[in-house]
Amino acid sequence: MERNDERGNRNTEINRIVEEKNKVEEYEKESLKLKGVLDIINREIIQCVNKKKEISEYIVKERERKVEDYEDDEDKVIDYFDHETYVKEETYKIIYKKLKEMNVLLGSPYFGRIDFDENDEAKDTIYIGRFGVTPVDSYEPLIVDWRAPIASIFYTSSLGKAKYKAPMGEVEVNIDKKRQYVIKKGILQGFFDSEVDVKDEILQMVLSKNSGDKLRDIIMTIQSEQDNIIRQGRNKISVVNGVAGSGKTTIALHRVAYLLYNYRNILQDKVLIIGPNPVFMEYIKNVLPSLGEENVRQETFLDFALEMLPLDTYDVMSTKNYMEKILQNNSEFIEDIKYKTSDRYIEVLNKLISEVEESYKNNIKDVFYGDRKALSREEVMELFTDYYGYMSLYRRNNKIRRIIFGKLKDIRDEIFRKIQKDYEEAVKNCSKEELNVKGNELIFQRKLKIRETIKKLMETKKELTWLDNMNILEVYKKINGDKMYTIDDLAPLIYIKIRLDGLKFEHEIKHVVIDEAQDYSKLQFIIIRKLTKCLGMTVVGDTNQRLIPKFQDKLAMEEIDSIFDDIPVEMFKLNKSYRSTAEIMKYANDFINEDSSVPMVRSGDKVERTYVSSKEQFIDTVADEISKMKKEGLETIGIVCENMTDTEYCGKLLKTKIHVNIIDKENQIYTGGETVMPSYFAKGLEFDGVIIVDRGKREKEDRTLYVMATRALHRLHDIILPEKFED
Numbered sequence: 001m002e003r004n005d006e007r008g009n010r011n012t013e014i015n016r017i018v019e020e021k022n023k024v025e026e027y028e029k030e031s032l033k034l035k036g037v038l039d040i041i042n043r044e045i046i047q048c049v050n051k052k053k054e055i056s057e058y059i060v061k062e063r064e065r066k067v068e069d070y071e072d073d074e075d076k077v078i079d080y081f082d083h084e085t086y087v088k089e090e091t092y093k094i095i096y097k098k099l100k101e102m103n104v105l106l107g108s109p110y111f112g113r114i115d116f117d118e119n120d121e122a123k124d125t126i127y128i129g130r131f132g133v134t135p136v137d138s139y140e141p142l143i144v145d146w147r148a149p150i151a152s153i154f155y156t157s158s159l160g161k162a163k164y165k166a167p168m169g170e171v172e173v174n175i176d177k178k179r180q181y182v183i184k185k186g187i188l189q190g191f192f193d194s195e196v197d198v199k200d201e202i203l204q205m206v207l208s209k210n211s212g213d214k215l216r217d218i219i220m221t222i223q224s225e226q227d228n229i230i231r232q233g234r235n236k237i238s239v240v241n242g243v244a245g246s247g248k249t250t251i252a253l254h255r256v257a258y259l260l261y262n263y264r265n266i267l268q269d270k271v272l273i274i275g276p277n278p279v280f281m282e283y284i285k286n287v288l289p290s291l292g293e294e295n296v297r298q299e300t301f302l303d304f305a306l307e308m309l310p311l312d313t314y315d316v317m318s319t320k321n322y323m324e325k326i327l328q329n330n331s332e333f334i335e336d337i338k339y340k341t342s343d344r345y346i347e348v349l350n351k352l353i354s355e356v357e358e359s360y361k362n363n364i365k366d367v368f369y370g371d372r373k374a375l376s377r378e379e380v381m382e383l384f385t386d387y388y389g390y391m392s393l394y395r396r397n398n399k400i401r402r403i404i405f406g407k408l409k410d411i412r413d414e415i416f417r418k419i420q421k422d423y424e425e426a427v428k429n430c431s432k433e434e435l436n437v438k439g440n441e442l443i444f445q446r447k448l449k450i451r452e453t454i455k456k457l458m459e460t461k462k463e464l465t466w467l468d469n470m471n472i473l474e475v476y477k478k479i480n481g482d483k484m485y486t487i488d489d490l491a492p493l494i495y496i497k498i499r500l501d502g503l504k505f506e507h508e509i510k511h512v513v514i515d516e517a518q519d520y521s522k523l524q525f526i527i528i529r530k531l532t533k534c535l536g537m538t539v540v541g542d543t544n545q546r547l548i549p550k551f552q553d554k555l556a557m558e559e560i561d562s563i564f565d566d567i568p569v570e571m572f573k574l575n576k577s578y579r580s581t582a583e584i585m586k587y588a589n590d591f592i593n594e595d596s597s598v599p600m601v602r603s604g605d606k607v608e609r610t611y612v613s614s615k616e617q618f619i620d621t622v623a624d625e626i627s628k629m630k631k632e633g634l635e636t637i638g639i640v641c642e643n644m645t646d647t648e649y650c651g652k653l654l655k656t657k658i659h660v661n662i663i664d665k666e667n668q669i670y671t672g673g674e675t676v677m678p679s680y681f682a683k684g685l686e687f688d689g690v691i692i693v694d695r696g697k698r699e700k701e702d703r704t705l706y707v708m709a710t711r712a713l714h715r716l717h718d719i720i721l722p723e724k725f726e727d
Helices: 002-069 074-078 083-105 149-156 200-207 224-230 248-262 278-284 301-306 319-327 331-340 343-362 377-387 393-428 432-462 472-480 487-501 522-532 556-563 582-589 615-631 644-654 703-709
Strands: 112-117 124-129 160-166 169-184 187-193 237-242 271-275 297-300 367-369 372-375 511-514 536-541 569-574 608-611 637-641 674-678 687-694 712-720
Touching: 002 083, 002 187, 112 149, 124 149, 149 160, 149 169, 149 224, 224 248, 224 569, 237 248, 237 556, 248 271, 248 511, 248 536, 271 278, 271 301, 278 297, 297 301, 301 487, 319 331, 319 644, 331 343, 331 487, 343 377, 343 393, 343 472, 343 487, 343 522, 367 393, 367 432, 372 393, 377 393, 393 432, 393 487, 472 487, 487 522, 511 522, 522 536, 522 556, 536 556, 556 569, 582 703, 582 712, 615 637, 615 644, 615 687, 615 712, 637 644, 644 674, 687 703, 703 712
Parallel strands: 237 536, 237 569, 271 297, 271 511, 511 536, 608 712, 637 674, 637 687, 687 712
Antiparallel strands: 112 124, 112 169, 160 169, 169 187, 367 372
């Protein structure tokens, strides 16, 4: 028996030694592969640099030659960019972009590998990286871009039979191996073979990192359900309702990169991303450039709306004042929000637009040129209702005005001809002697009649005020009065302008991304679609993070399929949080009375709760917690307050002992470090550690505290303040 045990132990040891030896050999093999790939990339970089230099010299010389050739002819100089030069310039841009990508790949050329065979043919191996590389002298890709159709099997398929969607249709393959790599600064740190999806070791390593002051891409760790959303077709609306930390924003941005890679000819410069506030837009701005996509239009809904309205930023209530009124539970203000974001308000707007149109119709009159009827009321009405009834009201008015002006001009010209004819007849009937006496008088009478004719024309034109287009703000005033405009008034104003003035967005947009969509009304979705006429949208949000009061049980983003019936809509639910530890998510879920989040199996420190009674105790507790977090290597720490009053007050207190940044304006830039900010500016951001400044007023459901708690990656400390500090 003992001999058998010894033999078994010996075999185990032999197997371990063999396994270790195999690992070493495999590591050496992979290191050699990496070296070979880096050598090729370096060679490609040298070729790109030489080509770039060659093209640059050609363009400069060609410009100099053209300027010299046509230095005496400015028109020719302006026109000197011929087709060949244009082609060279476009090639230069492509090489410049490729060079940037190659330099990025030198640090980590690839992160994944798939071994597979197609239709039982010879085995093939592809390496997947941030960007694709096909050497100049080869047709086979050295590295496949993560956005390429075949790369999808790396993210979504297990070993064995799998399918991926290629441009020519579905392709079946058999996967033999999936391997993930950790490569830093061009050195292989390690690799893992995985049977299903992204290996836990890699995911845990990435999730355990600090957040930084900007959102980062997730190409190494895209999960199966995330990849499915990223690779959805472009001509549809994909609605993602995901819990805090499920990667909604990141998915949306990676989806943009995927769409641009696969449909560049269609979508280049035609994608619009709409985010909640400037703090958030600054936070996400580096993701797309890191994926090789520059100059994608990104703006807030406020900026988007103000481009089309005769308003400035200061005409609209700031996010700060808007949210403060909500958090103060201002009942009149909240009821106004509910009313303006309801379906009933759309009916009110439609009624208002109909009344405006009816008032124009009722004001239509006969058009006279002096005592001569140019157009009857019936004729104008026919133009208004029949011929141009398909046009928006204001464009119709302008069209009818031009027709009336044309008719008046015809009558004026007819009168001018009659005046000229009468003058010529009078001159003809005068003798030479009479002409010497009456000549000047005849000329004067002719000029006087012409002047009178023009005066009548000007008077007639002035009388056409019933065709003047009413100012959009004046129209809206009929239902809004003199109230200050809020974000909830912008969609109604644009809706009125679309209906009355045929407003169109001046940029061609084919795909729109809307983030924090839980805060959008039905009308906002309607006007974005009407303005852009886009055939594809990616809409992401979290119904649990809506801090704005809602009019009905379901939010507009949950009913988007009933808003747009001319385009396919698919709803996706993401319940898994990748941001926070299990302990933090459990704590946060208590604020929303549900357990919809399924935390990743990443445990961390227990959430701390501390009650403080004095200013000194509060300052010391926060300072100690920040010190503890920094010792543990946490770099970004958010001190998140419910409202601006607490933000300013607590920030001022903390500054007496420690250095903190205070974000109290929506156009401030978040730069990392220790930052005090209100809940509504923190929404969408994440921090390594979070300290909640909590007034302890627990309600049945507190979405504000849910938002505050779910900003934390690794540590959360809830500091509960009294209603009033002790002196």
